[in-house]
Amino acid sequence: MSDHIASPKLYVGIFLALMVGTALTVFAAYKDLGPWNIVVALAIATFKATLVVLFFMHAKYSPKRTHLVIICAVFWLGIMLALTLTDYHTRHDFSFLRSPATTVTRSV
Amino acid sequence: MHRTGELYGQFETLEQQKDTAQLGMWIFLVTEVLFFGGMFLTYTINRHAFSAAFGIGGNTLDLRLGGLNTVILIMSSLTMAMAVWAAQVGKKKRVTGFLIATLILGGAFLGVKAIEYKQKYDHHLIPGSTFNVTYCVNNPSSCGLAGKQLEDERREIEEAIKAEENENPGSGLIALNAHAQLYFSLYFAMTGLHALHMVIGAGLLLWLIAQSFGGRFGPGYNTPVEVTGLYWHFVDIVWIYLFPLLYLIDRHN
Numbered sequence: 001m002s003d004h005i006a007s008p009k010l011y012v013g014i015f016l017a018l019m020v021g022t023a024l025t026v027f028a029a030y031k032d033l034g035p036w037n038i039v040v041a042l043a044i045a046t047f048k049a050t051l052v053v054l055f056f057m058h059a060k061y062s063p064k065r066t067h068l069v070i071i072c073a074v075f076w077l078g079i080m081l082a083l084t085l086t087d088y089h090t091r092h093d094f095s096f097l098r099s100p101a102t103t104v105t106r107s108v
Numbered sequence: 109m110h111r112t113g114e115l116y117g118q119f120e121t122l123e124q125q126k127d128t129a130q131l132g133m134w135i136f137l138v139t140e141v142l143f144f145g146g147m148f149l150t151y152t153i154n155r156h157a158f159s160a161a162f163g164i165g166g167n168t169l170d171l172r173l174g175g176l177n178t179v180i181l182i183m184s185s186l187t188m189a190m191a192v193w194a195a196q197v198g199k200k201k202r203v204t205g206f207l208i209a210t211l212i213l214g215g216a217f218l219g220v221k222a223i224e225y226k227q228k229y230d231h232h233l234i235p236g237s238t239f240n241v242t243y244c245v246n247n248p249s250s251c252g253l254a255g256k257q258l259e260d261e262r263r264e265i266e267e268a269i270k271a272e273e274n275e276n277p278g279s280g281l282i283a284l285n286a287h288a289q290l291y292f293s294l295y296f297a298m299t300g301l302h303a304l305h306m307v308i309g310a311g312l313l314l315w316l317i318a319q320s321f322g323g324r325f326g327p328g329y330n331t332p333v334e335v336t337g338l339y340w341h342f343v344d345i346v347w348i349y350l351f352p353l354l355y356l357i358d359r360h361n
Binding site for chain 1: 127130131134135137138141142145146149152153154156157158171175178179182183185186188189190193196197275276279282283285286287289290334337338341342344345348349351352353356357359360
Protein backbone atom coordinates (compact mmCIF):
# COMPACT_ATOMS: atom_id res chain seq x y z
CA MET A 1 0.00 0.00 0.00
CA SER A 2 1.32 3.41 -0.85
CA ASP A 3 -0.78 5.50 1.52
CA HIS A 4 0.47 8.98 2.07
CA ILE A 5 0.54 9.36 5.84
CA ALA A 6 -0.02 12.89 7.10
CA SER A 7 1.41 13.73 10.50
CA PRO A 8 -0.77 14.30 13.58
CA LYS A 9 0.89 17.71 13.87
CA LEU A 10 -0.61 18.71 10.54
CA TYR A 11 -4.06 17.51 11.65
CA VAL A 12 -3.86 19.51 14.88
CA GLY A 13 -2.72 22.54 12.87
CA ILE A 14 -5.74 22.19 10.55
CA PHE A 15 -8.00 21.80 13.59
CA LEU A 16 -6.64 25.03 15.08
CA ALA A 17 -7.10 26.84 11.76
CA LEU A 18 -10.73 25.66 11.68
CA MET A 19 -11.23 26.97 15.24
CA VAL A 20 -9.82 30.36 14.25
CA GLY A 21 -12.14 30.37 11.22
CA THR A 22 -15.14 29.65 13.47
CA ALA A 23 -14.21 32.48 15.85
CA LEU A 24 -13.67 34.81 12.90
CA THR A 25 -17.07 34.02 11.36
CA VAL A 26 -18.87 34.75 14.67
CA PHE A 27 -16.87 37.96 15.08
CA ALA A 28 -17.63 39.11 11.51
CA ALA A 29 -21.35 38.37 11.95
CA TYR A 30 -21.63 41.09 14.62
CA LYS A 31 -20.10 43.76 12.36
CA ASP A 32 -22.49 45.55 10.05
CA LEU A 33 -20.91 45.03 6.63
CA GLY A 34 -24.11 45.63 4.67
CA PRO A 35 -24.38 43.21 1.77
CA TRP A 36 -20.87 41.90 2.51
CA ASN A 37 -21.90 40.04 5.68
CA ILE A 38 -23.12 37.04 3.71
CA VAL A 39 -20.12 37.15 1.36
CA VAL A 40 -17.66 37.13 4.27
CA ALA A 41 -19.58 34.33 6.05
CA LEU A 42 -19.61 32.15 2.92
CA ALA A 43 -15.96 32.91 2.11
CA ILE A 44 -14.85 31.79 5.57
CA ALA A 45 -17.07 28.68 5.39
CA THR A 46 -15.63 27.81 1.97
CA PHE A 47 -12.10 28.29 3.25
CA LYS A 48 -12.84 25.96 6.18
CA ALA A 49 -14.48 23.39 3.90
CA THR A 50 -11.45 23.49 1.59
CA LEU A 51 -9.13 22.75 4.52
CA VAL A 52 -11.30 19.78 5.53
CA VAL A 53 -11.40 18.39 1.98
CA LEU A 54 -7.67 18.86 1.31
CA PHE A 55 -6.27 17.55 4.58
CA PHE A 56 -8.82 15.64 6.68
CA MET A 57 -10.21 13.97 3.55
CA HIS A 58 -6.72 13.57 2.05
CA ALA A 59 -7.73 15.11 -1.28
CA LYS A 60 -4.30 16.75 -1.47
CA TYR A 61 -2.69 13.30 -1.55
CA SER A 62 -5.36 11.59 -3.66
CA PRO A 63 -5.13 10.59 -7.32
CA LYS A 64 -6.21 13.00 -10.05
CA ARG A 65 -9.32 10.89 -10.52
CA THR A 66 -10.51 11.97 -7.05
CA HIS A 67 -9.77 15.60 -7.92
CA LEU A 68 -11.94 15.21 -11.00
CA VAL A 69 -14.85 13.90 -8.88
CA ILE A 70 -14.54 16.84 -6.46
CA ILE A 71 -14.38 19.38 -9.29
CA CYS A 72 -17.47 17.78 -10.87
CA ALA A 73 -19.38 18.11 -7.58
CA VAL A 74 -18.52 21.80 -7.29
CA PHE A 75 -19.25 22.40 -10.98
CA TRP A 76 -22.70 20.74 -10.90
CA LEU A 77 -23.55 22.53 -7.68
CA GLY A 78 -22.49 25.75 -9.43
CA ILE A 79 -24.82 25.03 -12.37
CA MET A 80 -27.75 24.36 -10.04
CA LEU A 81 -27.16 27.48 -7.96
CA ALA A 82 -26.32 29.81 -10.85
CA LEU A 83 -29.21 28.91 -13.14
CA THR A 84 -31.84 28.86 -10.39
CA LEU A 85 -30.66 32.09 -8.80
CA THR A 86 -30.50 33.77 -12.22
CA ASP A 87 -34.15 32.92 -12.67
CA TYR A 88 -35.17 34.27 -9.26
CA HIS A 89 -32.94 37.30 -9.60
CA THR A 90 -34.77 38.44 -12.73
CA ARG A 91 -38.18 38.26 -11.02
CA HIS A 92 -38.99 41.46 -9.19
CA ASP A 93 -42.21 40.28 -7.60
CA PHE A 94 -41.93 37.57 -4.99
CA SER A 95 -45.59 37.65 -4.06
CA PHE A 96 -46.06 34.19 -5.54
CA LEU A 97 -43.85 32.85 -2.72
CA ARG A 98 -45.95 34.48 -0.01
CA SER A 99 -47.97 32.44 2.41
CA PRO A 100 -51.64 32.00 1.34
CA ALA A 101 -52.56 32.96 4.93
CA THR A 102 -51.73 36.59 4.18
CA THR A 103 -54.03 36.85 1.15
CA VAL A 104 -56.90 34.98 2.80
CA THR A 105 -57.09 37.58 5.57
CA ARG A 106 -57.07 40.44 3.13
CA SER A 107 -59.99 39.17 1.07
CA VAL A 108 -62.18 38.52 4.14
CA MET B 109 -17.42 -14.56 -3.70
CA HIS B 110 -13.91 -15.59 -4.62
CA ARG B 111 -11.52 -13.98 -2.20
CA THR B 112 -7.85 -14.33 -1.38
CA GLY B 113 -7.15 -12.93 2.07
CA GLU B 114 -8.45 -9.36 1.98
CA LEU B 115 -8.46 -9.24 -1.83
CA TYR B 116 -11.77 -9.77 -3.62
CA GLY B 117 -11.71 -11.61 -6.96
CA GLN B 118 -12.57 -8.68 -9.22
CA PHE B 119 -9.49 -6.69 -8.19
CA GLU B 120 -5.87 -7.09 -9.21
CA THR B 121 -4.27 -5.59 -6.14
CA LEU B 122 -5.26 -4.40 -2.68
CA GLU B 123 -4.36 -0.88 -3.72
CA GLN B 124 -6.80 -0.99 -6.62
CA GLN B 125 -9.46 -2.39 -4.30
CA LYS B 126 -8.94 0.45 -1.85
CA ASP B 127 -8.94 3.09 -4.61
CA THR B 128 -12.24 1.70 -5.85
CA ALA B 129 -13.86 1.89 -2.41
CA GLN B 130 -12.70 5.48 -1.99
CA LEU B 131 -13.91 6.47 -5.44
CA GLY B 132 -17.30 4.94 -4.61
CA MET B 133 -17.59 7.05 -1.45
CA TRP B 134 -16.50 10.22 -3.26
CA ILE B 135 -19.14 9.67 -5.95
CA PHE B 136 -21.77 9.13 -3.26
CA LEU B 137 -20.63 12.41 -1.69
CA VAL B 138 -21.21 14.19 -5.03
CA THR B 139 -24.88 13.16 -4.81
CA GLU B 140 -24.90 14.41 -1.21
CA VAL B 141 -23.46 17.78 -2.26
CA LEU B 142 -26.31 18.21 -4.74
CA PHE B 143 -28.88 16.96 -2.21
CA PHE B 144 -27.86 19.46 0.47
CA GLY B 145 -27.21 22.05 -2.25
CA GLY B 146 -30.91 21.96 -3.15
CA MET B 147 -31.84 22.70 0.46
CA PHE B 148 -29.36 25.57 0.69
CA LEU B 149 -30.80 26.94 -2.56
CA THR B 150 -34.36 26.81 -1.19
CA TYR B 151 -33.14 28.53 1.95
CA THR B 152 -31.33 31.26 0.00
CA ILE B 153 -34.34 32.10 -2.20
CA ASN B 154 -36.77 32.24 0.72
CA ARG B 155 -34.37 34.20 2.88
CA HIS B 156 -34.06 36.73 0.09
CA ALA B 157 -37.84 36.97 -0.33
CA PHE B 158 -38.65 37.14 3.42
CA SER B 159 -35.54 38.66 4.95
CA ALA B 160 -37.37 40.25 7.90
CA ALA B 161 -38.97 36.99 9.06
CA PHE B 162 -35.79 34.98 8.44
CA GLY B 163 -33.75 37.54 10.38
CA ILE B 164 -36.10 37.13 13.36
CA GLY B 165 -35.89 33.33 13.05
CA GLY B 166 -32.10 33.31 12.92
CA ASN B 167 -31.78 35.56 15.95
CA THR B 168 -33.94 33.26 18.11
CA LEU B 169 -31.31 30.51 17.79
CA ASP B 170 -28.91 30.10 20.69
CA LEU B 171 -25.52 31.20 19.39
CA ARG B 172 -23.65 29.67 22.35
CA LEU B 173 -25.14 26.22 21.74
CA GLY B 174 -24.62 26.49 17.98
CA GLY B 175 -21.02 27.62 18.45
CA LEU B 176 -20.39 24.86 20.98
CA ASN B 177 -21.71 22.32 18.48
CA THR B 178 -19.44 23.69 15.77
CA VAL B 179 -16.43 23.20 18.05
CA ILE B 180 -17.58 19.69 19.04
CA LEU B 181 -18.07 18.64 15.43
CA ILE B 182 -14.73 19.97 14.20
CA MET B 183 -13.08 18.22 17.13
CA SER B 184 -14.78 14.97 16.10
CA SER B 185 -13.37 15.44 12.60
CA LEU B 186 -9.91 15.73 14.15
CA THR B 187 -10.33 12.49 16.14
CA MET B 188 -11.69 10.75 13.02
CA ALA B 189 -8.64 11.85 11.00
CA MET B 190 -6.45 10.63 13.88
CA ALA B 191 -8.19 7.22 13.83
CA VAL B 192 -7.26 6.85 10.16
CA TRP B 193 -3.70 7.93 10.97
CA ALA B 194 -3.47 5.42 13.85
CA ALA B 195 -4.57 2.62 11.50
CA GLN B 196 -2.06 3.69 8.84
CA VAL B 197 0.85 3.59 11.26
CA GLY B 198 -0.34 0.39 12.94
CA LYS B 199 -1.22 1.71 16.40
CA LYS B 200 -4.19 -0.63 16.67
CA LYS B 201 -5.23 0.23 20.25
CA ARG B 202 -5.31 3.92 19.39
CA VAL B 203 -7.62 3.24 16.43
CA THR B 204 -10.26 2.06 18.89
CA GLY B 205 -9.57 5.01 21.20
CA PHE B 206 -9.94 7.62 18.49
CA LEU B 207 -13.05 5.97 17.06
CA ILE B 208 -14.69 5.95 20.51
CA ALA B 209 -13.72 9.60 21.00
CA THR B 210 -15.34 10.42 17.65
CA LEU B 211 -18.50 8.56 18.65
CA ILE B 212 -18.70 10.38 22.00
CA LEU B 213 -18.24 13.78 20.32
CA GLY B 214 -20.90 12.88 17.73
CA GLY B 215 -23.25 11.91 20.56
CA ALA B 216 -22.52 15.19 22.35
CA PHE B 217 -23.41 17.09 19.18
CA LEU B 218 -26.77 15.31 18.95
CA GLY B 219 -27.38 15.96 22.68
CA VAL B 220 -26.84 19.70 22.25
CA LYS B 221 -29.09 19.62 19.18
CA ALA B 222 -31.81 17.94 21.27
CA ILE B 223 -31.53 20.72 23.90
CA GLU B 224 -31.95 23.30 21.13
CA TYR B 225 -34.99 21.53 19.68
CA LYS B 226 -36.57 21.34 23.15
CA GLN B 227 -35.99 25.07 23.58
CA LYS B 228 -37.76 25.77 20.29
CA TYR B 229 -40.68 23.61 21.45
CA ASP B 230 -40.92 25.55 24.75
CA HIS B 231 -40.80 28.86 22.87
CA HIS B 232 -43.66 27.89 20.50
CA LEU B 233 -41.37 27.92 17.49
CA ILE B 234 -42.28 24.52 16.01
CA PRO B 235 -44.21 25.13 12.75
CA GLY B 236 -47.88 24.28 13.22
CA SER B 237 -51.03 25.51 14.92
CA THR B 238 -49.26 26.56 18.15
CA PHE B 239 -46.53 28.50 16.35
CA ASN B 240 -46.24 32.03 17.68
CA VAL B 241 -43.20 34.14 16.90
CA THR B 242 -44.24 36.74 19.53
CA TYR B 243 -44.59 34.16 22.32
CA CYS B 244 -41.27 35.06 23.95
CA VAL B 245 -41.77 38.83 23.99
CA ASN B 246 -45.29 38.37 25.36
CA ASN B 247 -44.16 35.82 27.99
CA PRO B 248 -40.62 36.98 28.71
CA SER B 249 -40.33 35.11 32.01
CA SER B 250 -40.93 31.69 30.44
CA CYS B 251 -38.19 32.36 27.86
CA GLY B 252 -35.70 33.83 30.37
CA LEU B 253 -35.85 37.20 28.62
CA ALA B 254 -35.36 40.42 30.55
CA GLY B 255 -33.91 43.90 30.44
CA LYS B 256 -32.10 45.04 27.31
CA GLN B 257 -32.36 41.65 25.63
CA LEU B 258 -36.15 41.78 25.90
CA GLU B 259 -36.24 45.35 24.60
CA ASP B 260 -34.01 44.45 21.64
CA GLU B 261 -36.13 41.47 20.76
CA ARG B 262 -39.35 43.48 21.04
CA ARG B 263 -37.90 46.19 18.79
CA GLU B 264 -36.71 43.63 16.23
CA ILE B 265 -40.12 41.99 16.08
CA GLU B 266 -41.90 45.33 15.75
CA GLU B 267 -39.58 46.28 12.87
CA ALA B 268 -40.20 42.93 11.21
CA ILE B 269 -43.99 43.32 11.53
CA LYS B 270 -43.68 46.77 9.93
CA ALA B 271 -41.61 45.34 7.07
CA GLU B 272 -44.22 42.61 6.49
CA GLU B 273 -47.01 45.19 6.76
CA ASN B 274 -45.56 47.04 3.77
CA GLU B 275 -45.85 43.91 1.65
CA ASN B 276 -49.09 42.65 3.17
CA PRO B 277 -51.23 45.66 4.21
CA GLY B 278 -53.42 44.85 7.19
CA SER B 279 -51.85 41.48 8.02
CA GLY B 280 -48.28 42.19 9.10
CA LEU B 281 -48.29 39.93 12.13
CA ILE B 282 -50.01 37.08 10.29
CA ALA B 283 -47.49 37.37 7.47
CA LEU B 284 -44.57 37.46 9.92
CA ASN B 285 -45.85 34.32 11.64
CA ALA B 286 -46.38 32.58 8.29
CA HIS B 287 -42.95 33.43 6.95
CA ALA B 288 -41.14 32.77 10.23
CA GLN B 289 -42.67 29.29 10.04
CA LEU B 290 -41.04 28.97 6.64
CA TYR B 291 -37.71 29.73 8.30
CA PHE B 292 -38.31 27.16 11.03
CA SER B 293 -39.51 24.52 8.57
CA LEU B 294 -36.22 24.93 6.72
CA TYR B 295 -34.28 25.06 9.99
CA PHE B 296 -35.75 21.76 11.17
CA ALA B 297 -35.50 20.11 7.74
CA MET B 298 -31.85 21.08 7.26
CA THR B 299 -30.58 20.48 10.79
CA GLY B 300 -32.78 17.36 11.02
CA LEU B 301 -31.32 15.86 7.84
CA HIS B 302 -27.86 16.80 9.06
CA ALA B 303 -28.60 15.08 12.39
CA LEU B 304 -29.88 12.01 10.52
CA HIS B 305 -26.53 11.86 8.73
CA MET B 306 -24.84 12.05 12.12
CA VAL B 307 -26.94 9.15 13.43
CA ILE B 308 -25.98 7.06 10.39
CA GLY B 309 -22.35 8.06 10.96
CA ALA B 310 -22.61 7.00 14.60
CA GLY B 311 -23.94 3.60 13.44
CA LEU B 312 -20.95 3.22 11.11
CA LEU B 313 -18.62 4.17 13.98
CA LEU B 314 -20.15 1.49 16.23
CA TRP B 315 -19.56 -1.06 13.48
CA LEU B 316 -15.94 0.07 13.11
CA ILE B 317 -15.34 0.10 16.88
CA ALA B 318 -16.65 -3.46 17.19
CA GLN B 319 -14.19 -4.64 14.53
CA SER B 320 -11.29 -2.56 15.81
CA PHE B 321 -11.31 -4.39 19.18
CA GLY B 322 -9.88 -7.42 17.41
CA GLY B 323 -7.11 -5.26 15.89
CA ARG B 324 -8.66 -5.55 12.45
CA PHE B 325 -7.45 -2.20 11.12
CA GLY B 326 -3.76 -1.61 10.52
CA PRO B 327 -1.35 -0.46 7.80
CA GLY B 328 -2.42 -3.32 5.49
CA TYR B 329 -6.18 -2.93 5.77
CA ASN B 330 -7.99 0.24 6.88
CA THR B 331 -10.36 0.95 4.00
CA PRO B 332 -13.57 1.01 6.14
CA VAL B 333 -12.03 3.51 8.58
CA GLU B 334 -10.81 5.73 5.77
CA VAL B 335 -14.10 5.60 3.82
CA THR B 336 -16.23 6.23 6.93
CA GLY B 337 -13.85 9.12 7.65
CA LEU B 338 -14.67 10.66 4.25
CA TYR B 339 -18.38 10.48 5.07
CA TRP B 340 -17.89 11.90 8.57
CA HIS B 341 -15.83 14.85 7.30
CA PHE B 342 -18.46 15.59 4.67
CA VAL B 343 -21.14 15.82 7.37
CA ASP B 344 -18.82 18.23 9.17
CA ILE B 345 -18.59 20.37 6.03
CA VAL B 346 -22.39 20.57 5.80
CA TRP B 347 -22.46 21.96 9.34
CA ILE B 348 -19.66 24.42 8.50
CA TYR B 349 -22.14 25.99 6.04
CA LEU B 350 -25.29 25.49 8.14
CA PHE B 351 -23.86 27.31 11.16
CA PRO B 352 -23.28 30.75 9.59
CA LEU B 353 -26.34 30.54 7.34
CA LEU B 354 -28.83 29.57 10.05
CA TYR B 355 -27.35 31.17 13.19
CA LEU B 356 -25.38 34.21 12.10
CA ILE B 357 -27.32 35.69 9.23
CA ASP B 358 -28.76 38.76 10.97
CA ARG B 359 -26.75 39.23 14.15
CA HIS B 360 -25.34 42.64 13.33
CA ASN B 361 -28.65 44.47 13.82
